[in-house]
Amino acid sequence: MQRKLFQLPKAPLFVSFLLGVLFGAIGINFLYGHKLDSLYLERNALYYQTNQKQKEINNLTEELNKLAKKKSDQNSDRILKVQVEVENDLRFAQEEVKSEVEKIVEPFIGKSSQWISNNPDLLDTLLQERTIEIRNSNSNTGAIQIQLQLKYIAFLDSTLKIWVTAQERAPNELTLE
């Protein structure tokens, strides 16, 4: 009984409050409805613009990736580095021979690998029986003559790999020339 008496005055109050909330919400809708509608429209327009910009960014990124790939494909056809492997019995002159051969074939850097693979005789002609002089501290004479011979060539992406046979020339051979 006590509980009912306590609840009765509260129930109409609560209903009045709910009705007040509803009427208040309707009133606010009346007052600010137009503004809200224009804000919603603006938001939709901004969403649309953002989507368009995002699409544009995606297209540009794709285009950029394509161009980067194209550029990298173009570069992969060019010789950017020459790697020389020397086959010889000389223990101390390996690096010197390598650097000398690298100097000789330096003009091929930047050239098309396809062009070189179609004309390997150019490299062969350049290195065929070519004699280079190397200063060797381990040798008694001070300088040794080395005769080069091209053995193999290979292309590894943008690297031209050359195998060269190097033979020390005897002093009497030198005098004959």
Place this chain on the structure above:
Amino acid sequence: MGQFWSTTILDYFIALGVVLGGSLLGGVGAFLADRAPMDAMLGLSEQLKIWALVAALGGTFDTIRAFETNILGGQIGQVGQQLIFVLSAFFGAHTGTLLIRWLFQGSFH
């Protein structure tokens, strides 16, 4: 006031109340549901018209049954009364739609 006129007026206001109340509270709901409230109210006022008519007449089947009974019974006067109730409810719903349009657009068109 006779039974006929009181029913006619009641139907008119029931239909009007359904459209007005549905639209106004629908607008509040639309705002809570992150949609444009005015646009939702105008849409609802059009959509609720037919339901307001049905609600005012107390269900479509009863009215249709009354039409059938009266026509088959030869009571043309009763049929006319039913038609006036329908028209009254229709005008009530339409008035509600026009009021909502007028309130938010500033014109009846």
